[in-house]
Amino acid sequence: MGVAATRWRERQSARGIPEHILRAAPADPWTHVPTDFAPPAVPADTPSRTAARALAERAAARTCAGASLLDVGCGGGDAAFAAAWPEPSPVARVVGVDRQADMLGAFAAAARERRLPSGTVHGGWPDVAERAGRHDVVLCHHVLHNVVDLPPFLAALNDAVRGGGGGVVVEMLPEHPMAWLDPLWAHFHDVHRPESATAADAVAVLGEEFGIEPGVHHWEREQRLPHGPEWVARRLCLPAERVPEVAEALAGIPPRRRAAVTLVWSP
Numbered sequence: 001m002g003v004a005a006t007r008w009r010e011r012q013s014a015r016g017i018p019e020h021i022l023r024a025a026p027a028d029p030w031t032h033v034p035t036d037f038a039p040p041a042v043p044a045d046t047p048s049r050t051a052a053r054a055l056a057e058r059a060a061a062r063t064c065a066g067a068s069l070l071d072v073g074c075g076g077g078d079a080a081f082a083a084a085w086p087e088p089s090p091v092a093r094v095v096g097v098d099r100q101a102d103m104l105g106a107f108a109a110a111a112r113e114r115r116l117p118s119g120t121v122h123g124g125w126p127d128v129a130e131r132a133g134r135h136d137v138v139l140c141h142h143v144l145h146n147v148v149d150l151p152p153f154l155a156a157l158n159d160a161v162r163g164g165g166g167g168v169v170v171e172m173l174p175e176h177p178m179a180w181l182d183p184l185w186a187h188f189h190d191v192h193r194p195e196s197a198t199a200a201d202a203v204a205v206l207g208e209e210f211g212i213e214p215g216v217h218h219w220e221r222e223q224r225l226p227h228g229p230e231w232v233a234r235r236l237c238l239p240a241e242r243v244p245e246v247a248e249a250l251a252g253i254p255p256r257r258r259a260a261v262t263l264v265w266s267p
């Protein structure tokens with residue numbers, strides 16, 4: 001494993017929650033709630049959407065059959081449905097992969113609402129990659145920071161792109177999505193987090209392992225991601241009665257940032 005992939009692995013591994021804290025947690029601090037990831041009827045106009053739409057339009061023009069999109073770690077399908085909007089859409093079919101079955105239910109329901117042919121694959125990427133097949137556009141939004149071993153994950157994204165000019169669009173935050181809470185881990189649990197893996201680290205892995213130099217777009221989200229005291233208390237493995245303390249502590253740290261990064265490449 002190269003230097004960049006090792007750095008990613010070490011930084012990601014160091015963000016685990018100590019076993020004794022996890023055991024005492026009143027709720028699973030990792031599980032995502034599908035309602036937090038429901039795709040809006042009108043998607044935000046972001047560099048990720050622009051890139052995915054352009055790739056889909058190119059593929060549709062090439063094949064005359066419409067583009068096929070794969071959304072890895074799809075959640076409710078924000079990435080895929082944004083690229084398919086508005087009509088007339090170059091997207092003919094979307095496939096969502098997620099290790100949470102309830103997310104796939106939300107994805108399938110959103111596809112039905114939009115009358116877009118869809119499929120789902122339940123399981124963890126890259127283990128289920130073969131079942132997902134090959135597609136013109138492969139999207140992966142806000143998943144990389146869940147991954148420790150990045151090269152096989154990225155290799156499977158590359159392999160999922162059908163030949164002939166398709167591409168991958170990754171959206172992520174500049175650093176780990178929970179890094180803004182590091183001071184509160186120190187405050188409540190005396191857990192001191194090391195530096196987060198960054199989007200620049202992921203770009204370095206792409207270069208080192210695959211010789212890929214992605215297009216890199218830095219931008220700001222319109223809306224701040226979840227950041228309320230109840231939500232934060234759960235992430236910190238704290239019970240409901242400590243929410244007021246969490247609210248007070250949150251007031252003493254910088255608010256959750258809106259910065260996001262889009263990486264685009266053709267394998």
Ligand SMILES: C[S@@+](CC[C@H](N)C(=O)[O-])C[C@H]1O[C@@H](n2cnc3c(N)ncnc32)[C@H](O)[C@@H]1O
Nearest residue numbers: 073074075078098099100103124125141142146
């Ligand atoms: C932060 S959510 C992002 C959802 C969606 N992509 C979006 O941007 O709205 C991350 C999603 O990826 C899924 N996930 C995380 N790691 C995964 C993996 N290795 N394979 C499949 N799904 C994964 C989670 O279950 C969750 O639904």
